[in-house]
Amino acid sequence: MPIRRFGGHRSLVPFSQTSKLSYGYTKMNISRGDYRVFSANSSTGCTELANKISERLGVELGRSVVYQESNTETRVEVKESVRGQDIFIIQTIPRDVNTAIMELLVMAYALKTSCAKNIIGVIPYFPYSKQCKMRKRGSIVCKLLASMLAKAGLTHIITMDLHQKEIQGFFNFPIDNLRASPFLIQYIQDEIPDYRNAVIVAKSPSAAKR
8 A cells, every 4th residue: 555645734924923933033924926836745844844834834744645566666646736836845854865856856846837937846854965076987976967967857956065066056946055054063052051162173174064
């Protein structure tokens, strides 16, 4: 039997209610407009992130079903009209990287064929970003993935801390490479009492630069 998990959830917070969120942010009360937020199904963390984003924006998650067939094929069903709208797809990347990539590709293609105006992928960690250089008789897999995402219908990507900034040149559409350091610094200041005497350790010189 195929395993089905639903991507759309109803927000428990009324639009008119203003509440304090993490790090001093205030919940925005804005209308739905011509955009929708959809969640892929890579992990429970992906759904939680999508719920927090939709709550921050004051909208409900788009209704969709993302599941795997008994033969592990990925299937996506969009349960509402997206014609002429800007669509944001939230997709985190767990350990099962390839399944998460297929979910993103299939969902983007489903939205494209449903006549969405723009499809923006929100991918906090971009997969295969370490395979961005030619090594012996290998291949630049990151470039391949960029081409696949464009072919599937994505028109924009928002990600964080790419392994190399030059990866942005692999895409023929805009990509926003955000930095996580301001949020990490604020988290350390808020959560660690004696942070001035703390030591921050990076796993590699390139990670220290980022």
